[in-house]
Amino acid sequence: MNSTENQKPQPQKPTNQPNKFSQWLKTSITARMMMVGALILVLLIPLSYVNILISERSYRQKDVVNEINQKWGNEVLIYGPIIKLPYKSYSETSTFNEKTKTYLKETKTLINYAYIFPEKLHVDAAVKSKTMYLGNFESAVFTSDMALTGRYHPINLEGKGIKNEDIIWEKSSILFKTSNLKGIKNEMAIVINDKSYAFETSYNENSSLNNLDELETAFLNEDLLKGDFNFNMNVTYDGSKQIQVIPVGKTTTMEMTSNWADPGFIGNYSPDDETRSITKDGFKVDWKVLAINRAFSQQYLNQVPSLSQFAFGTKFVVLVDEYQKSERSAKYGFLVIGLTFLIFFLIQTMSKIHIHAFQYLMIGLALIMFYTLLVSISEHSNFLKAYLIAGVSVILLITLYSKSMLKNFKFSALIGLSLTALYAFIYVIIQLENYALLVGSVGLFLILAIVMFVSRKIDWNNG
Template sequence: MNRSLAIKLGAIALLMLLLLVPLMMIDGVISERQRLRDGVLEDIARSSSYSQQLNGPLLVVPYRQTVREWKTDAKGERYQQTSEVSGRLYFLPERFELDGKVQTELRARGIYEARLFHANNQISGSFALPLQLGITEDFADYRFDEPYLALGISDIRGIENALTLHVGSQNLEFRPGTQVSWLGDGVHVNLPRVDGREEQHIEFDFDLALQGTGQLQVLPVGKTSNIHLAADWPNPSFIGNYLPVRREVTDQGFNAHWQTSFFSTNLSEALNNCLATTHCDGFKSRSFGVSFIEPVDQYLKSDRAIKYALLFIALTFAGFFLFEVLKRLAVHPVQYALVGVALAVFYLLLLSLSEHLGFGLAYLLSAGACVALLGFYVCHVLRSLTHGLGFGIGFAALYGLLYGLLSAEDYALLMGSLLLFSLLGVFMVLTRKLDWYGIGQGKPVEALNVDGGAVHE
């Protein structure tokens, strides 16, 4: 290979490696700003309420059991000793329904915004208590205390209304705490006593206004559960173990409906395992819901964009180099470096503007500024207005392609692969008759004209 060509290629490669330094610094700035934003969101949630998950309601029946044991004294005579043990019976709803209307609200702190939600939930259902409460042996030895309904709420600071349970003609007031340690924070309400001598059917309903940040999840505790959520949030991310059976998402918001049964949730067995082992994560993890967090924010988009930075710089340098070898016009390494730095600064400009203007407008302004600057500079580097405008149009096309890659998440890899292959094909076609050994030795350089024939300069 010609020595001057090798030096030129080596200098370009070294410049690309050196440009990795500012690119890595800008990537670090993106991560730092993202951590700062997350810290502010955490602080706002700490001051209001965190993500919310509803666990329950469950019907809890405390009991005292008389236990009789036969023992033998020192004289060998048998006698009966009685003792009393206490425990609880837990019942899941036969039917559980929740109808939630959610409104979102922005809370700002500086340039950062957190999205809170206010969910007005109408909760209803029924409990079916079996004969003798499912106790098959020594039922006469059981004494039942006042039962209560327990509802777990992950962050009770978000409760926005006075809770009243409607059972038949009775209105019962909720009290703080679930009285069930493994259920976590929440509320409970005492119910009329049950004796278990006959089957009972308890219908209930209550309204729950709940505030939270980030996510709203529901545990489908019913033998059959029907959950409906409607909100003014147009970018929902459905999370958890079950997706909605029906959903409708528009620019004004979404409607989603979930339907589950014990066959799909196996929640009854999960409850038994929870009571037997005191490890209840498996019980609570069978939840589902919706996230009110922006799925792709400006920091994630900026981070995605900077991953293509080295590709952009390589394509630009390849264009300059191709112009050099075809037009025999030398471009100094310093000029390569200045163009590369301008391409790198684009990402810093994009990040700073997107924090105030939104990603789309910030991208348009940043790309427009960089295209104008690079087009103006290249006009003087190549000493040709026509060639400078051509490079400017090329820069604009590259930025347009980058925005398309960022917008098409599912097809980004395919589009990127096709772009690289196409550009490689263009480079190979334009240089297919180029005498690489003759570059720098004064030999004529062959290139293709528009007719497809060779011309000599």
């Protein structure tokens, strides 16, 4: 038998058939939509890491700002001056004597203190602010020259049930409570009727009230408190963040001037609108607080009350720093990725140009790189310059990549213009405060209208 006749037929190699899944992705609109949606969800993972990075750098900035402030001086809160006046009180006890079958009465004399606030208090604060840097981070610090003047009326505690003969006039003193004790740059003294009384640090169980340190003078002249008297004192602070005053005067006024262009007025009372002046070179404002405006009295027994909730003043901080802007920008990352992918999806659907999943992924990663560039560059420059550099870099990269991918200058130019408009729109929203929601809502409505108009002729039933 012929050997050729005994040979079995060899199986033929299959010809290359198109992959069904790949073909489905190319031809089915539903499949492409599912692929784009899945890629957007995947890209949320690196986008979340970008938000973590921004938060970490923001916390690092806060640590550095606190370090700067600790070295220069912390926030300033002044509480005083306050007269500290000792007086006698009496405690009577009865003891039963078994032998005489009578009660023996014993009277003990106790020393307590009354604290009296002034009738008038005026604070004149001249604040020179500047920005201090440590590495790439900055903090607003200031030097404040504060002059306190005021007046006391004769002291009378009979309304508190204390007789004049029980008051120990010769051991009265002046208290002054303040935060940022180490920021004081001058020897402190209060001048009363042309006589100066120096302050010294003092401590008792109440001296840490609201983290305030206590200063106290030596004993005052015995006859001083029995008549009207004026006082004045000066204190110079190196501080940061804010200056606040507790309105201890029955009538308290404060005038503050500074070269800081963006003040924030804080606390329980607002400055006078008629005299308020804020320009790019600084501000000048006045406050006036009457006794009827606050819920505390002028005299207290036994201890000085906590009154920090009634403080008012000015905040010296950068209102919106670079990390806050970067964080707000990153919140729109999902919108940027989604709209960019939507543009490519519409181009792919309308022009029948195939775009691979890997190409979508590269475009998405380029969009995420915008935020890392923004954060890193803004640490060495201002936010606008960083935003421009990062935006132009990413737009050029994606435009050139789409030119090589789509083989069409018209489509790549459309993508470049769309990204430019989108980044410009987000920058405007970031800069706005009161109208951010309104502008954002109107902008998204217009984007939705454009997408609906462009996609109206697409046959969505095909796949």
